[in-house]
Amino acid sequence: MSERYFQHTFPNGLTLVCEKMPGMQSAAMTLLVPAGGANDPPDYCGAATVLGELVLRGAGPRDSRQLTEYLDRLGLQRSSGVGVHHTRFACAAVAARVIEAMDAYADIVQRPHLPEAGFLAARDLALQALAGIDDEPRSKVFIKLREWHWPSPFGRNAMGQKDDLQKLTLELCRADFATRYHARDSIIALAGNIDFQQVKDAVQRVFGSWNGRAPQPLKVLPPPGNYHFEQTSSEQTHIGIAYRSVPETHPDYYTARMAVECLSGGMSGRLFTELREKRGLCYSVGASYSSLKGYGSVMGYAGTTNERAQATLDCFVAELYRLSEGVSQQELDRAKIGLKASIIMSGESTSARAGAIAHDYFIRGRIRTLDEISAAIDSIRVEQVNEYLKNNRPGPFTIVIVGPRELKLPT
Template sequence: MAEKNDTVRSVAIGIWVKTGSRNERNAENGMSHFIEHMLFKGTKTRSPQDIAEAFDRIGGQVNAFTAKEYTCYYAKVLDEHAHIAVDVLQDMFFHSVFDEQEIEREKNVVLEEIRMVEDTPDDLVHELLSEASFGSSTLANPILGTEETLASFTREQILAYMDKFYVGEHVVISVAGHYQEELLSQLEDIFSAVKAAKASYEPPEASFIPVQKYRQKETEQAHLCLAYPGLEVGSDQMFNLILLNNALGGSMSSRLFQEIREEQGLCYSVFSYHSAYEKIGSVTVYAGTQMNQLQQLSKSMSSIVEQVQADGLTKKELENGKEQLKGSIMLGLESTSSRMSRNGKNELLLKKHQSLDELLNRINDISLEEVNHLAATLFQDEPALSIVSVSDHMPETIFTK
């Protein structure tokens, strides 16, 4: 997928692979993320330092990330250096050696990353929320894996996993910015070498099965998350949910921010967001406060959600949300990285793209009745709940509905 912009001097290039923690068996949990790390640890002709210096030398940026359902390796460089970025990225993708010593060294790096999440309660509470929302499905598993699974990884397992998922139908190349047509020909020639899949693959089924999860940690604040069912990726109601979330807790003018932070002064950080996956999704509400205010906080959060579920949004909230959403989309188009990311995800997950005019028209056509019907549907049941606090037990009087 390529989108040209002759008014800029940068090029963003992304390799998107349709595999993440949801695709892993329980014993493989963390494999996708570990492979992401290992692709930076040396190829047949480049050391890890060579890879880093290749981009530093040209003033470029290179990085990667792993999500529940996909992994992305990306670079952003000046247009005159695009061919160098492609050469290094393809070398990492096709010719990483997975040296045994590097594997063992990188296991320790990822272990520290896992421990960092454990030491960051506002991250940990979201990890717990996945467990509280999706039960025993692999969608509940942490992207980083666990100490136990990480320790078990072998070079043979890594290569077998890549052989299964790093295949033609699971790989998308996305380019955005100022590039020459020769770059696309170069990419096409290089990535035509990606192997075809041996068999079709469907991610494991997942259901929203809300429970409560609690973790004791030495922390100054109690951290609380609620999760409600959301929408699957590609849903025709996705813009409705974005507008709903924006009014609930996705902006500084949202109800959660204005009522809980500004009016009640209960917390510094409070927000909501939605996560869309294949055939399932969730809406999350988060806030952190001191332990003696947790009860009041939970009641306020639940009360606001109940009010939205019962009465819906106001016309003003809907119109403000539409303008914010349109502004976000159009401002994002000014970044080659944002364009590359949007196009890559659309191609990988949806196999379709909409023009800017189509997007704006769809947003303008959303009615208050549509959004309020969605709110009444999504928020009608008990939420999943997770808490991280200094207490050694779940508060008996925690109020969630």
């Protein structure tokens, strides 16, 4: 492929993607297993979240405590979580330690103990995390926005539903593990101070005998609606707005991204300038491109006082409509510079790159090089952006309000 990138799919369906980053001592790994919120069993929303916690509680030759201590002794900074399509296990450390840890991660996804005590604790933590969202209205806005904007089951809350979590059993978790933790459609990404052949050999050795199955196709339904109000007693109102955009694989993708960047990139983006700087309507405001496989959208947020909530919503929507009148050459130039700068910065983070190449492979079936992304951004002309915006007027909107009072919606 090139000296910097490497991609290989093993016979069992597992794909390895790599990026060599000169000058780095560290490496980062991202392992995506096809157990996401969208493919949770229909009546067990949150199953992947409980399972993602449970598999860490002992695997292969190590019990729960031994596994945690082993990974800590390697000096791994690690995280895990469940998204729409996958459960993600990520770690970063001095490069040699990440390669060493692969063996334990292979145990985690292939030979977890799934113990009874661990199950009760894992389910309990999932219930607690879900309850904690009541104290995080901003997170709640995004959860509800995905639920009401994305086609079902993609918008399901991967954290789960209380009733579903309560009726989940260890037996169901074990069956779920057997169904959804498999090599086919799993992706392992490594970035940093690595040697392709060494990584490929290590992956072959520890993941080579992982079984491969064909996943069940999902039945996709339209989202439940386009407006949701969640009453809370607070001095603050939190507003979420989403509308559809092109998917990442669409020829207009970079054009659409540049438009969003003009709307909300840097500190001279329109939303920040108009709502925060000029009108002082809200402390926090922004919008960004958000992506599922084959589906793109723009999701925005504003948090403000109850008194200014209606003006904030009106002004936010007005800025979205104004976008279809076009952007200036200066706005586009700044947007390009901002996006390219953030690409250069991410090129210095092994964790960011491991996550990015795993995502690229999932969405596109291949890695985009940093040069390819930069060139694609450079190639966009202002006429293209304005033609796109004229033909793709933002809307219809999905709107979520979390606050004490409903707001009047734009017509």
